[in-house]
Amino acid sequence: MTRPSVGILGAGSMGEIFAHGLLRAGWEPEELTLAVRRPDRVRDLEHTTGAKATLSLAEAAEDKDVLIVSVKPKDVPTVLGEISDLVTPTQVVVSVAAGVPVSVFEDALPGIPVVRAMPNTPSAVDLGMTAYSIGVAVDGVHAERAEVVLAAVGDTLRVSEDLLDAVTAVSGTGPAYVFLLAEALIEAAIREGLPHHAAERIVHQTVRGAGELLALSDKSAFRLRGEVTSPGGTTAAAMHVLEDGGFRALMENAVRAAAERSKELGEKVSDR
Ligand SMILES: NC(=O)c1ccc[n+]([C@@H]2O[C@H](COP(=O)([O-])OP(=O)(O)OC[C@H]3O[C@@H](n4cnc5c(N)ncnc54)[C@H](OP(=O)(O)O)[C@@H]3O)[C@@H](O)[C@H]2O)c1
Structure with missing residues (x-):
């Protein structure tokens, strides 16, 4: 499959690990947009990745095939509020926020495909372990796009959502x-x-x-x-x-x- 374009909503530690991992895996900087909250981070990220960084979640989310939500769990509702009007069902939202159920995303983004993933920091050296589960609106194309992005930084495993707290405690931590x-x-x-x-x-x-x-x-x-x-x-x-x-x-x-x-x-x- 062709490389899906990716918006990283919250390019902190984990988001930046994904950005660099995708670039190492062959993504072009133009295929990525990174959203952060602080202007100095925008400059740093543009310098280190060559990709576009922005203070606007909407700009990072618009027209991307895959949206990685990598803000802290407490900030998830803000992100959902800012992108709910522009996300379309051709896009897939991949959340890495620890503990936040798929249903939180599906309630805020009705009909939008959602994947809940739990990566870990060895993704920084392409030896990550990411377990994920999928929401009701995810079809084969969405699942493949999410899988391609997650697999760029290591091994992946699809599990049922009730196992993700255990996964978080074992491989995330x-x-x-x-x-x-x-x-x-x-x-x-x-x-x-x-x-x-x-x-x-x-x-x-x-x-x-x-x-x-x-x-x-x-x-x-x-x-x-x-x-x-x-x-x-x-x-x-x-x-x-x-x-x-x-x-x-x-x-x-x-x-x-x-x-x-x-x-x-x-x-x-x-x-x-
Ligand atoms: N670190 C891990 O080992 C790990 C492993 C698995 C999963 N996770 C999950 O990954 C997520 C991120 O964790 P992290 O360790 O990467 O945290 P982090 O370093 O604090 O990164 C979060 C990023 O989101 C940005 N952000 C927050 N609200 C925003 C908004 N409204 N608009 C734009 N950007 C916003 C923050 O910007 P500012 O810096 O400007 O505040 C920060 O850059 C968490 O949900 C965590 O559960 C982390």
């Missing part, structure tokens, strides 16, 4: 779990006597290598962990400490807290 682990591991390495730069280099490459091995191998995480763990060895000693300290329960509680927060954010916007 997920990079932060890994970064926290990396921070803690670097600090621990330094306490064990490694120089700071060596600790960073060793941890970065270990996280990268373990991630790549997990993704490329056909073995489960459990099995790969088993292969590093000999009975009575060093890894066994470390795993014992983590298991004993409640690592799994802590992870489960963290994911539950994030999923509940995602639901709350969505309910707040739905109640307006």
Whole structure:
């Protein structure tokens, strides 16, 4: 399919990741328009992307095949209010706002195709994971256009909407779990006597290598962990400490807290 033109409504961290990702994937700057709130961001974005940036949501939305709504959940109603008169059913609205249900968009934009997506920040290096669900007005062409745009920055998976709070808590928030682990591991390495730069280099490459091995191998995480763990060895000693300290329960509680927060954010916007 030909590349759909894209309007990014709210080009902050996630919106900018999409802008650069689309450009890396072969989109021409003329095929993108980015909307932001501050004039200095307009200048910065035009400089770094070569695409048109504007303070007008309407200008960014007009005539684009795909509209990525990437403002904070609390700002979604403002965006919907500003674009409701000009969006047409040939366009598809792709929201990445955490927790905001498809129904919020469909109520404000009757008959307009809506996709609710949850990307993550590794999209910045084309290794994103985006799960998405589709609204009632989405046909094959809309779905394909949304999929092409989302897949420009990594892997995609279509799920039913009731799973998106869990997805948000796992892959949307997920990079932060890994970064926290990396921070803690670097600090621990330094306490064990490694120089700071060596600790960073060793941890970065270990996280990268373990991630790549997990993704490329056909073995489960459990099995790969088993292969590093000999009975009575060093890894066994470390795993014992983590298991004993409640690592799994802590992870489960963290994911539950994030999923509940995602639901709350969505309910707040739905109640307006
Ligand atoms: N960051 C992540 O890891 C991540 C992952 C998955 C999903 N998301 C979702 O992505 C969305 C954006 O998150 P973010 O981290 O990218 O936030 P962000 O950096 O604050 O970006 C939001 C952008 O929207 C702009 N904006 C807000 N209201 C606007 C309006 N009325 N007109 C034009 N621009 C407007 C803001 O402009 P100003 O800067 O001028 O205020 C800002 O540039 C959120 O809904 C979040 O749930 C984020």
